[in-house]
Amino acid sequence: xxGEHGELPVAARVRRLEERxxxxxxxxxxELDEILEQVFAFASPxxxxxxxxxxxxxxxxxxxxxxxxxxxxxxxxxGAGAQGYLLKAVENTPAVHNMIVCPLCSCYPTALLGPSPSxxxxxxxxxxxxxxxxxxxxxxxxxxxxxxxxxxxxANSEAATWSCRCARKAPGRWxxxxxxxxxxxTGSSVPPPxxxxxxxxxxxxxxxITCSSPLPPHRKPPPDACCPHRTAxxxxxxxxxxxxxxxVERRVLPGR
Amino acid sequence: MHDMGGQTGFGPVxxxxxxxxxxxxxxxxVYAIVRVLQRRGVINAAFDDLRDAIERIPPxxxxxxxxxxxWLRAAEMLLAERGLLGR
Amino acid sequence: MTRFTAxxxxxxxxxxxxxxxxxxxxxxxxxxxxxEVRAAWPLPDxxxxxxxALSRSMRCASxxxxxxxxxxxxxxxxxxxxxxxxxx
Numbered sequence: 001x002x003g004e005h006g007e008l009p010v011a012a013r014v015r016r017l018e019e020r021x022x023x024x025x026x027x028x029x030x031e032l033d034e035i036l037e038q039v040f041a042f043a044s045p046x047x048x049x050x051x052x053x054x055x056x057x058x059x060x061x062x063x064x065x066x067x068x069x070x071x072x073x074x075x076x077x078x079g080a081g082a083q084g085y086l087l088k089a090v091e092n093t094p095a096v097h098n099m100i101v102c103p104l105c106s107c108y109p110t111a112l113l114g115p116s117p118s119x120x121x122x123x124x125x126x127x128x129x130x131x132x133x134x135x136x137x138x139x140x141x142x143x144x145x146x147x148x149x150x151x152x153x154x155a156n157s158e159a160a161t162w163s164c165r166c167a168r169k170a171p172g173r174w175x176x177x178x179x180x181x182x183x184x185x186t187g188s189s190v191p192p193p194x195x196x197x198x199x200x201x202x203x204x205x206x207x208x209i210t211c212s213s214p215l216p217p218h219r220k221p222p223p224d225a226c227c228p229h230r231t232a233x234x235x236x237x238x239x240x241x242x243x244x245x246x247x248v249e250r251r252v253l254p255g256r
Numbered sequence: 257m258h259d260m261g262g263q264t265g266f267g268p269v270x271x272x273x274x275x276x277x278x279x280x281x282x283x284x285x286v287y288a289i290v291r292v293l294q295r296r297g298v299i300n301a302a303f304d305d306l307r308d309a310i311e312r313i314p315p316x317x318x319x320x321x322x323x324x325x326x327w328l329r330a331a332e333m334l335l336a337e338r339g340l341l342g343r
Numbered sequence: 344m345t346r347f348t349a350x351x352x353x354x355x356x357x358x359x360x361x362x363x364x365x366x367x368x369x370x371x372x373x374x375x376x377x378x379e380v381r382a383a384w385p386l387p388d389x390x391x392x393x394x395x396a397l398s399r400s401m402r403c404a405s406x407x408x409x410x411x412x413x414x415x416x417x418x419x420x421x422x423x424x425x426x427x428x429x430x431x
Binding site: 086103104130131133134146147148149150151152153154155156 | 365367369370381382400415416417418419420421422
Binding site for chain 3: 259261262300302304305307308311
């Protein structure tokens, strides 16, 4: 986590608010830190990627995932991340490609997948996805044939929809999953953030905390691990875009 | 201003995100502040209060603020409106 | 009691409320079809006013894929029953 913004006016304003909340008994230093520790320790796009990878390997799990996203998450020990909203997975096929957007505020299943990427929260994506999804996808490098229907899911806070390709590529052969050492944002071959530190409290010392992150570059992913899991930009195969094959599209709830 | 589905004029989607959860320490602290306010009931469990406060940010300011700046403003508004921080 | 079931033809209300709502402007007054009916949740419009009122959550799709400049697309919106009325 960068510390070079520490002296920005907004950073000072945040520190001041923290101090006032603590003084008013609304928060404690420990609690604020613990919240971030929990986010970094659990929430990750890798959670979604695990579910997709399992669906690719296990047709029965795929069916269960499409039928009940919450139950499917719980099967993999991810139920806590899906609490409080209805998680729905939708499948990309050659005939239908799914996109998810929350034009009003960028809702997303943060507790499961972590905070949403900047592009998802951008005014451009929020405004244009329901109007011209094909053009938006093209900006991510994904050109779909005109015969492919694009379904745009306008999410609200209680329901998180998640698009992925769940089918095997060829009968009898499982798609070999490659997990490029990509950050969850770009899908490109960029080393992931790795360790992230919980930002320090006002007046306190920073406590470096090793948090979960996408797999480090030097580790080969286990068979049921992730697939290229970011949708902004291209992955190493030149694919990209929200909801592209193999990508897990994250959908956000503010604060969840 | 928040209700922007279908609006035009916002230009290309910024696809160069590096995937960091937060792009500055202060953003993460704002996230934690909002979660605490949810726990305390200042923001309801479904975060409707947060959304409502964000939507009440004047449009001209809304457009110039980043995502977590809007969260910060909303948290300040709610705390002030309910008189929870004292003087 | 649920007023609409899957397959029902509905119209999103055209009203422009002063306060918080999850009915986006681009959908107001438009006709669609209910594709899924889900559990009842507290209606956000009322929750922010401190009023507790349940409304059944549902998904509605645009009646048919819209033909954009370069192909088909449809929009499926998460809705609350309170936002909907019967469409002719």
